[in-house]
Amino acid sequence: MYERYAGLIFDMDGTILDTEPTHLKAWHDVLGRYGMRYEAQAMASLNGSPTWRIAQAVIELNQATLDPHQLAREKTDAVKAMLLDTVRPLPLIDVVKEWHGRRPMAVGTGSESALADALLNHLGLRHYFSAVVAADHVKHHKPAPDTFLLCADLIGVAPQKCVVFEDADFGIQAAKSAGMDVVDVRLL
Incomplete structure (x- = not known):
């Protein structure tokens, strides 16, 4: 898909x-x-x-x-x-596991990096992602596109060739502003 x-x-x-x-x-x-x-x-x-x-x-x-x-x-x-x-993973983690090693992947979160890293490491998920961009990594937060643009840069993929999975209106707006396709996971 x-x-x-x-x-x-x-x-x-x-x-x-x-x-x-x-x-x-x-x-x-x-x-x-x-x-x-x-x-x-x-x-x-x-x-x-x-x-x-x-x-x-x-x-x-x-x-x-x-x-x-x-x-x-x-x-x-x-x-x-x-x-x-x-905290437990949500079902979308199956998409992460399915695409691991097939496409570079990143996390773009409004959480602070210490919290994001702690959670991803604790749940054994950090290794799936080439990059984690958190609130303390960007000056302009969602709905600005900076978080997702930095993700794309860090994984070496042009923004228009990325898809973002989001559950929040600010994040969806940020992805669209970055020129990326977006999947609203609330609709899955």
């Missing part, structure tokens, strides 16, 4: 790994310490964004005066403490 592509790029959270419930629990726990609330639908609309950007939106919603980068670090620490025990 993906024979015509020279490179495959995968989002991580919600695409190849089932991390969303853990991320939401971490937000709930961390925000609870500050008596802050969030709207699940608003959080979902920010999927694919770096954690500090989500923290900034939550801080604005709650009219708080916290540092979004500090709040993001607290949330990331909470996720790390839970994720290694709770």
Whole structure:
């Protein structure tokens, strides 16, 4: 089905790994310490964004005066403490395994590199990918195309010869802006 592509790029959270419930629990726990609330639908609309950007939106919603980068670090620490025990691969990992060695592949994620590497290594999946591009590797995050353009560059494939697998609107927009075809995994 993906024979015509020279490179495959995968989002991580919600695409190849089932991390969303853990991320939401971490937000709930961390925000609870500050008596802050969030709207699940608003959080979902920010999927694919770096954690500090989500923290900034939550801080604005709650009219708080916290540092979004500090709040993001607290949330990331909470996720790390839970994720290694709770996260499992999603069915799309079968596509990764099927194409391993046949096409170069990369992960393009809004997560920080330490978290992405920890998860992929813990689950024994890191070796499938020639490159992992995380939020701390680019200046402009999804919906900007930078994450996926860097993925294509690192795997040595022209953007128009890549397909991106995504589960978030920001990521789909980023892939299209990069000139890549995109598979909305929510429709699979």
